[in-house]
Amino acid sequence: FFFFLMTEKLLMDSFAFNGSFSMWKDIAGIAGNIFAFGLFVSPMPTFRRILRNRSTERFSGLPYIYALLNCLICLWYGAPFISQSNVMLMTVNSVGATFQLCYIVLFIMHTDKKSKMRMLVLLLVVFVVVGLIVAGSLQIPDKLTRWYFVGFLSCGSLVSMFASPLFVINLVIQTKSVEFMPFSLSLSTFLMSGSFFLYGLFNSDAFVYTPNGIGTILGIVQLSLYCYYHRNSIAEETKEPLIETYV
Secondary structure, three states, X not given: OHHHHHXXXXXXXXXXXXXXXXXHHHHHHHHHHHHHHHHHOXXXXXXXXXXXXXXXXXXXXXXHHHHHHHHHHHHHHHOOOOOOOOHHHHHHHHHHHHHHXXXXXXXXXXXXXXXXXXXXXXXXXHHHHHHHHHHHHXXXXXXXXXXXXXXXXXXXXXXHXXXXXXXXXXXXXXXXXXXXOOHHHHHHHHXXXXXXXXXXXXXXXXXXXXXXXXXXXXXXXXXXXXXXXXXXXXXXXOOOOHXXXXX
């Protein structure tokens, strides 16, 4: 695997700035940013309900904490100091981090005291962890080693994020209902993952196309299950993603 990554790095240095590859890479990156925006705004119905009721009810704030951590790690990986030609990763994750931080602030403002303290502690932990990653990577003088270090962290973070819908897939199979797997959310996930999978391929970056390739496959599985079980689903499709109501 390390030999494979070394080969990828050499290919990236040799071909990443090829004219045609660069053009298609930019197109894939822009598409990924657009589709990701759809995911970033998907919790808005949930927060309209929270603002209307002035309470977080039984909603969990943990998904937004984890999403913020993931965005910040991937944002740092996209920085020129760490990897090459990954501006699109910086834009999508900076926007994503801003959205998640806004959601967290709104959640803290409308939750109970106990949950508020827990969210504040978790938010502090996120900043400490990211700070340690940034400080640690800055201490690595060799750029290739630094790329490996942050790359593995960002790849692991993305894989775990894409794997989170697995319990939703299991629930759909058990209940034979797509009530808790919104089509729009599954489609946006598939399109975003597919776009950044291509972006990573055109940029010869294994740390980008590997996790997004996994996300693309899981997106296809979700869409296939939706098409198969949609006619058997009795309940109406919920407006809030399952990750927000059941985590």
